[in-house]
Amino acid sequence: MKALSGGEAILPASARHRSRRMVRHTWPAARDPRREPPLSTRLSGIDRVFKALADPGRRRLLDLLYQENGQTLTALCEHMDMTRQAVTQHLQQLEEANLVAIVWRGREKLHYLNPVPLHEIHERWIRKFERGRLAALRDLKKRLESDDEA
Numbered sequence: 001m002k003a004l005s006g007g008e009a010i011l012p013a014s015a016r017h018r019s020r021r022m023v024r025h026t027w028p029a030a031r032d033p034r035r036e037p038p039l040s041t042r043l044s045g046i047d048r049v050f051k052a053l054a055d056p057g058r059r060r061l062l063d064l065l066y067q068e069n070g071q072t073l074t075a076l077c078e079h080m081d082m083t084r085q086a087v088t089q090h091l092q093q094l095e096e097a098n099l100v101a102i103v104w105r106g107r108e109k110l111h112y113l114n115p116v117p118l119h120e121i122h123e124r125w126i127r128k129f130e131r132g133r134l135a136a137l138r139d140l141k142k143r144l145e146s147d148d149e150a
Contacts, residue, residue: 060079
């Protein structure tokens, strides 16, 4: 192959024949706002957290990481009643919601609980309610439940 001025190259006959069949990739066009999903369908960070917390399997994974942080996929799969692929997909959604952080140690991929998004939810949605009223309601619920058992 010989180079010409201007960045072109002269290819051997066999290569020239193949090059006609090659697909040429172009740069993607500028973003068209008409093709982007509406704002209502795009998820913000806190929406991803709520979506991740909506599934009981993902909440179970978070509980397992709370009990013992820094587990491998294999260790997490031992405690789950689902396939390895399903656990992987749930972990991926937890990563996208920033609830799980990944650290590579050699060939091992360790999963760690990231409590920051949960704290942000607490600050935004729970803290604004009075703790005293919530504690009183919790105590009342426990008393009523214990009366039902007796």
